[in-house]
Amino acid sequence: SNPEWALxxxxxxxxxxxxxxxxxxxxxxxxRLLIGHSGARVISTTVNxxxxxxxxxxxxSSISVTRNTDDAYGSYLILGKSRAAxxxxxxxxxxxxxxxEVRFAGSDGNDMVNIAAQIRVEVDGTxxxxxxxxxxxxxxxxxxxxxxxxLRITSAGTLIVKGDDDQDNLSVTANNxxxxxxxxxxxxxxxxxxxQDPSGSNNAKNMTFF
Numbered sequence: 001s002n003p004e005w006a007l008x009x010x011x012x013x014x015x016x017x018x019x020x021x022x023x024x025x026x027x028x029x030x031x032r033l034l035i036g037h038s039g040a041r042v043i044s045t046t047v048n049x050x051x052x053x054x055x056x057x058x059x060x061s062s063i064s065v066t067r068n069t070d071d072a073y074g075s076y077l078i079l080g081k082s083r084a085a086x087x088x089x090x091x092x093x094x095x096x097x098x099x100x101e102v103r104f105a106g107s108d109g110n111d112m113v114n115i116a117a118q119i120r121v122e123v124d125g126t127x128x129x130x131x132x133x134x135x136x137x138x139x140x141x142x143x144x145x146x147x148x149x150x151l152r153i154t155s156a157g158t159l160i161v162k163g164d165d166d167q168d169n170l171s172v173t174a175n176n177x178x179x180x181x182x183x184x185x186x187x188x189x190x191x192x193x194x195x196q197d198p199s200g201s202n203n204a205k206n207m208t209f210f
Contacts, residue, residue, distance in 0.1 A: 012029040013029065014026050014027060014028045014029055015027040023038065026038060028040060030050075031050065032048075032049070032050045032051070032052060034052050035053045035054070036054040036055045036061075037052065037054040040052055041112075042111070042112075042113060043105050043112050043113075044103040044105040044112065044114075044115050045113060045115070047103075065077065079099070079121075080099070080100070081097065081099040081100060092127055093123050093127050093132070094123065094127070095123050095124070095125060095126055095127075096122060096124075097123045098121075098122045099121045099122060099123065099134065100120075100121050101119065101120045102118060102119045103115050103117075104117045104118060114145050114146070115146065116140075116141050116147070117138075117139055117141060117147055118138075118147055119136065119137070119138055119139075120136070120137045120138075120139065121134055121135070121136050122134065122135055122137065125155050133155035134155055135152060135153060135154050135155055136152070137149055137151070137152045137153075138150055138151040138152075148162075149162050163184065165184065165185065165187065166183075166184070166185045166186070167183065167184070168181040168182065169183070169184050170182040179195065179196050179197075180194075181193070181194050181195075181196070
């Protein structure tokens with residue numbers, strides 16, 4: 001078999017990599033890879049990732065993936081999920097399982113636990129061999145401790161917009177001139193469509209159905 005080379009410590013001390021006296025990255029005692037910072041911390045809910053990058057400018061706080069090939073293909077960012085209970089496993093998912101999330105968390109002066117927005121992909125149907133039905137859901141935070149679902153694209157391609165009662169839950173503008181709005185009012189069961197100009201005049205534009 002091929003030989004295995006190991007860099008190891010004999011106890012739980014971190015392994016620190018430096019250039020001269022400047023630390024570049026470290027493996028801490030829990031096995032987390034920390035780049036640009038010497039202490040791991042929780043970002044979004046209770047997640048304490050095993051790969052953490054921090055910096056004080058956009059160079060140090062950015063990740064890039066570049067592909068150079070003479071063809072039509074680009075780079076990939078792949079997020080996967082299995083129901084297996086161990087690494088390397090491959091157990092089929094179930095309907096409504098969350099496959100992956102991209103979370104956006106900002107500091108509130110105390111921590112970065114609460115999410116401002118997130119994009120989630122979940123199973124939307126029954127998985128089978130070579131078939132994985134999925135939905136994409138977009139969340140925003142109106143100023144609370146959690147984000148709320150606002151937009152969903154189902155596995156069938158249906159676009160579902162979710163908003164609060166008695167407000168414009170869909171607004172489409174063209175060069176800041178004409179606005180087309182869908183207003184929902186759950187109290188009286190009304191759904192109103194209107195077109196208006198930037199001044200807010202509801203009858204300034206005609207709506208044509210054909």
